[in-house]
Amino acid sequence: MKSNRFQLIILFLLFAGLSLSAQQKPLVFSTHWLPQAQFAGYYMAQEKGYYKDAGLDVIIKHPPANLNAINYLQDGSADIVSLFLITALDARLHDFDLVNIAQMSEHSAVVFVSFADGPVQTLKDFDNKKIGIWEGGFDESPKTMVKHHNLKVEWVPILSSVNLFLMKGIDLMTMMWYNEYNQLYLSGINPDELNTFSLSDYGFDIPEDGLYVKEATYQDRKAELQAFVEASLKGWQYANQNFDETIDIVLNKMRASKVSANEAHQRWMLSKILEFQGFSGDQEKKTQLMKVDFQKALEVLKENNTDLPATAKEITFETFYKPLLIE
Template identity: 30%
Template sequence: MKNAALLSSLLLLALAPAAQAQAAAKTVPVKLQLKWFPQAQFAGFFVAQAKGFYKAEGLDVQLLPIGDQSPIQTVATGAADFGTTWITDLLTARQQGIPVVHIAQLFQKSGYTLVSLKTSGIKAPADFKGKRVGVWPSGNEYPAVALMKKYGLTTSLDSTVSNPSVQAVTYPFDPSIVFPGKVDLVSAMTYNELDQIVGLGYPLDKLQVFQTSDYGINLLEDLMFSTERTLNATNFKGSGLSGREVAARLVRATIKGWNYAVRNQREAVGIVLVNCGNTCKGSGTRSSAQAHQTWQMAEVAKLYNAGPTLQGRAGYLDPATYKANVTLLKSLGILKSDPPAAAVDYRVWQAATGKK
């Protein structure tokens, strides 16, 4: 009997690697399209991947960088299953008939700013009149346009205006190209370009920073989305899981990753740096990737730890904030009508969190 028991134990040990491989093979492959290059803006995703939170949900998640292109097309064509983007991208795509669906809101506060030198004498948005403002293309200019419209200013971006009060200068995301020589104010995210401007030799105490959310322009940024096709799939990639169930698992693990990253920022930065390329470095005197990503992690934590997150509802799209965003985009003429109800699917967040 002892020999039989020993043989049985040896057989189980021999089969263990095969069983583990079979279990690993059962993880569901998921492609998630990030809105930019790898950096701390996406720390929660990289942490969820590195700490095994996705694997614990049975997912094998591949994080795809995209640079300055919109992730909408990648997800809409099926080259990626899920993606991150800003609310303006999502809603304008939906208006164009692309069936993308909001499933989780990670950043609850906008990090969009306009930055000038204090020596310029620009102390309030009303002072933008007659100035040159550096903005990003492809829909990323909407917060700046909204802020200026609130103060009765028109821009050269509007072809129907013959004598605009503000000259918009489109530039490709690197503030050193235009600031301060070619523009009086420049677009900058709190977590990225603002630190790059500091690195160019302009310390914070020499800068005037206009954060659009302080002026009631809180167009939401980093969110998670998918398509109706993916969410309605009854057997996602042959996994036996529905697309909505896979989405809930993805959102649950991502929120866990973000919560961990915010609580353990130094460790999160270390995880991000493993995935970083040249874009992880700052500019000029802030050329250290670690210094820039440490700044970035601290700033994105502020955008995540706001609104519903502080109420224990991380990832939740507050209906009042969403309605305000839609109203603002309609007032700018960017949206012609209210988005369909299907543009947001709260069922995914509810399934992910167990909350209503």
């Protein structure tokens, strides 16, 4: 009996494997940054076999620090990429044919930070100050916000660390709640020693992480993409419910990629990411892009780009957002 059952299982697995490889080419997903808890849901979906269960062969890759994931989409080395809404929309305005298939983040995590004992106490104090800001994208909303308040500032591009801020080489710095802000804490700065100005408090609550594919991929592999989004959501749910296990897997992933892995920091990041993605509340997680958020992102981009191609005018919410899940 036992050996019979065992043989059956082997047979089943063989067939399953065959059918997979026969039917499907792999689905390559690229995050928009190095491995970290920001992408925990996708790791868990893969780790727990949710992708496999959905009949998908998903490969997760990460771009190096100096490369934008959008390039992978462009050169075809990734089918799906995770991008900030504003980055993706900017690319779309510049004639890159990508579409949003799921909006993961629900709020902006961007925050201006200054030292509480420094010269910047209120928004008005931003005037004539040096503000550190990410180099290479995602600077649109903070910049638009400053512009809206008629403030003249000196923008200082920052690659990755918070050291310039810590050494007081700049007065302010744009940070992510779930990332740089906690790096300050983990460098010995206490929250009460900092002033924070959250973008969402100043009318620029533009959500961030979303999943993007080429228009063509959307048309050709709709079913697979839908399965990917569903399985990924399951992965996120799992991460939400199994925090410690998820942290372990994230840390392992980071170590494997030789990225500096700090448990305390990843814990903070995962808890904040879950909050920003709407997993912490009682409501069921949705992947819907709100039209109002789209509009706001569009306005911000148009204000920052004076030389948009003519095609940019044709972009509408409906052409940009192609939801795969019926919610």
